[in-house]
Amino acid sequence: MSATPCSRSRPDDAPAEGAAFDSLLNSDTAGFAEVDLGTGRFLRVNSRFCAMTGRSAAELLDGRGPSHVVHPADRAADRALWREGASSGRFREAEKRYLHPDGTVVWARLSVAVLVRWADGRPRRCVAIVQDVTAAHRTLERLHASESLLRLTMDVGRIGSFRHDFTTDQVQCCAGTRALYGLPQGEEPVSAADWFAAVLVEDRHRLREQSQAAIGARAEGVTLDYRIHRPDGQLRHLEARLRFGYDGRDHVTHATGAIIDVTEQREAEARIAHIAHHDALTGLPNRTLFRARLEQQVARARRGEGFAVLCLDLDRFKEVNDTLGHSLGDALLHAVATRLRAELRDVDTVARLGGDEFAIIQSQVSQPGEATRLARRLIEVLTQPFELQGHQVVVGTSLGISLAPEDGLEADTLLKNGDMALYRAKADGRGRLCFFEPEMDAKMQARRRLEMDLRRALVAREFELFFQPIVEVRSRRVTGLEALLRWNHPERGLVPPDSFIPLTEEIGLILPLGEWVLEEACAQAARWAGDTTIAVNLSPVQFSSRGLVDTVERALRESGLDPRRLELEITETVMLRDTEATLSTLHRLKALGVRIAMDDFGTGYSSLSYLQRFPFDKVKIDRCFTRDLGQTQQSGAIIRAVAGMCQGLDMRTTAEGVETEEQFRALAQKGCIEAQGYLFSHPRPAVEIPAMLARLSQFACAS
Incomplete structure (x- = not known):
């Protein structure tokens, strides 16, 4: 017999239920057994349950389930009990007999509680509380x-x-x-x-x-x-x-x-019910309990009692997690929950829906005035610094508000409208509150249509690469081209990337789309004569993909392109993430023989430290500095400083957004190596590239 108070065999995706649940398993007052309804197997058992069944924890967790330990005469009824509960989501109490290997029979009373449910509400894992009632x-x-x-x-x-x-x-x-x-x-x-x-x-x-x-x-x-x-x-x-x-x-x-x-x-059943309906980290109601209370409030609203739903999340929370670690992020969420509770009455409900997302039901008040006052208080208290583990952490919050009955009398509708208002508040800036307005729904519907169009477009091959030349300042010779994505929408025509790339990153479509861009850019460049390079932008989401290096290697291999002709451009946003993992990926890419460029240099705040930590091949100076050449002394000084610094670091510099000869001459005087912009050519489709290269080559010879 196992001597351990609690033994477990958990699936990888099973969440930890917390100390409260573990204390139940360690208790000797009753038998506890956690069961996976999909496989019918035990996941965890305690020593009391082992004693009742006459088997060790190792035996019970070696692929066995309830049917393996129950008396043969009770086996059919026991299977019916689990089958009925898995189907209806409700388990009735039952008595049954356990048969020990030595023939001993133990009578037990079984109470089952649902521990985890699937997204559609069906039970996924349950815990059985078993009492020995033999005597x-x-x-x-x-x-x-x-x-x-x-x-x-x-x-x-x-x-x-x-x-x-x-x-x-x-x-x-x-x-x-x-x-x-x-x-x-x-x-x-x-x-x-x-x-x-x-x-x-x-x-x-x-x-x-x-x-x-x-x-x-x-x-x-x-x-x-x-x-x-x-x-x-x-x-x-x-x-x-x-x-x-x-x-x-x-x-x-x-x-x-x-x-x-x-x-x-x-x-014990009450504690399990609490675990099932409350967030383990903050102790707040979870999404399930929040939804139940929202339904109750809606029923009262139909009788004339209005209320407000406030949806909020934290500004800069991801930065805290990325820079200070998840342990401090968890401590921050716990502290936020404490401040939220302090601002609410007993009749109100605050829940953690997941991540840094919270929702509040504010009831029995005059709206919208009370909701506005509460939202402003919450913004104020969450803006105050948090002292956590020796760190002073400053975040903030944005809120979206929907009102009942004005904005709906269905739980899903009110929560959705509050989410849409939150989306608008975040778009307008941090630390803001926003009430739901009907036109927000129209915009959200348009966003959903755009998402559907994007998914269809990838399958229908509606995307196309355009190319813009990069010119050497000294000779005006084309040294490379940058691949720029365009979307040939059947109704809207040619759509620029800034209209759809952010959405592809949100919905995860950037990964297959970025893979196609890499493959297509390499395939096109392999057809060009000479040693002209091809530059491809990598989004932060794409760079974080574990398969990025393999994707680049495959694109080079299948196209036959010399790795030295591929230039990958990243922004400072990439460098702000997990630094060690980022640098590791950059070195692996560099080992393939490709060139790495820092794009939009000067628009962030930490570029110099990253230039010191990684040997970039090129730095691209943002167009905002090129645009102001000759108009402000600062732009010229910055370009001269960047060009001189990169020369000392053996890095090339490319100035973006060059549109006039005056800007071009000024760049030459500042020591810039390359230039890119409308002065040389607008982005052109692949079929026009050979002719464009020939034209620019003649121009370079003539100059």
């Missing part, structure tokens, strides 16, 4: 067989017996029952009034109704669950199993029964 079951069997008075004087567990005489309205109970109720020991009967006085008021009416219904149906017995307050102040959960006695005219005369203290079991 109680055998005693009840003996009493039922002999039809004698029920005298349960068992010393096993917290189990007692009683007999309620309806003629005298007196209750005779054994020593075990008196101990459960906290009554003085003795043989004297207890009046029914005193007996029921210990029962919680909210449970008495239900007990009376259930008993009368069973008697009215001439039932043999009934099982009742209720709570009592003991004289010492303890709240206990009890389960009573009754047998009714009838006279010759079918009038009930008495009830005999057994009482079991199930307090630990009920408390």
Whole structure:
């Protein structure tokens, strides 16, 4: 038998339920077994469950499930129990027998709670709470067989017996029952009034109704669950199993029964229910509980009680995670939850929906004024610095607000409208609040249509590469071309990348699209004569892909392009991410023989440190500096400084956005090596590139 208090065999995608759930597994008050409904196998068991089934944890977790340990006579009923629960999402309590390898039979009472659900609500993993009721079951069997008075004087567990005489309205109970109720020991009967006085008021009416219904149906017995307050102040959960006695005219005369203290079991079930409906990190309601409370609030709103839904997330949260680590990010989320709770009333609900996303139900207030005041308070308190693990962390929040009934009377609609308002608030800037407006839905629908069009466009091959030349300043010779993506939309015509690339990054389409761009650019460049290079931009999302190096290597191999002719351009956004992983990827790309360029140099704040850490082949000076040449002294000074620095680092410089001869001459004076812009050519499709190269070559010779 396993000596460990808790043994586990968890799938990779199973989330940790937290310390509360682990404490249940480590408890010896009841057996616990976690079951995967898809495979029918045990995932975790505790030592108490091992003892009940007569098997070690290693045996139970070696591909076995409930059907492997249950008594053969109970196997069909047990399978039906799990099948019914997996289908309906609700598990009924049941009793069954476990058969030990040595022939020992153990009776057990099984309560099952859903621990994790699939996205469609079907149960995925459950936890069974198992109590050994062998002694109680055998005693009840003996009493039922002999039809004698029920005298349960068992010393096993917290189990007692009683007999309620309806003629005298007196209750005779054994020593075990008196101990459960906290009554003085003795043989004297207890009046029914005193007996029921210990029962919680909210449970008495239900007990009376259930008993009368069973008697009215001439039932043999009934099982009742209720709570009592003991004289010492303890709240206990009890389960009573009754047998009714009838006279010759079918009038009930008495009830005999057994009482079991199930307090630990009920408390464990409550803790599991809490885990299932609350976020383990912050303790806030999770999406499931938030949705249930939102449905309740909507029902009240249909009767005229308005409320507000506030959706918010944290500004700069990803920067905290990336720079200070996930441990501090978790601490920040916990601190944010504390501040949010402090600003709300008991009738309000705040939930963590996932990541840094939170949602609030603000009820029973005058809207929209109260929602505005609450949103402003939240923006103010979340802007204040957080002191976490020796760091001062400053974030902030943006909020979107939808109102009921004005913005909808469906839970999904209100949450969706709040999300759309949040999307607008973030687009307008950080630290803002925004109420839902009907036109937001139209814009969101347009965004969804654009997303569908993009997915279709990739399959329909509607994308095309245009190319813009890069010219050597000294000779005006074309040294390379930059590949620029265009979308030939069947209705909108040629669509520039800034209109759709951000969305492709959001929906993950940038990965297959970027792979196509690399393959197509290399294939086109391989057809050009000479040693002209081809420059391809890599988005931050694409650069973070684990398969990037393999994709580049495959594109070179299949096209036959000399790696020295491929130039990959990245922005400072890439360098701001996980530095060590980023540098590792850059060195692996460099090892292929390709050239690496830093694009849009000067628009960030950390370029110099990265130029020192990685030997870029080229630095591209952003067009904002080229545009102001001759107009501001600062632009010329910056270009001269960058060109001189890159020369010292053995890096080429390319100035973007060159449109006039004056700018071109100024760049030559500042020491810039290459230039790119409309002065030489607008981006052109692949079919025009040979002619364009020939024309620019003649121009270079003439100059």
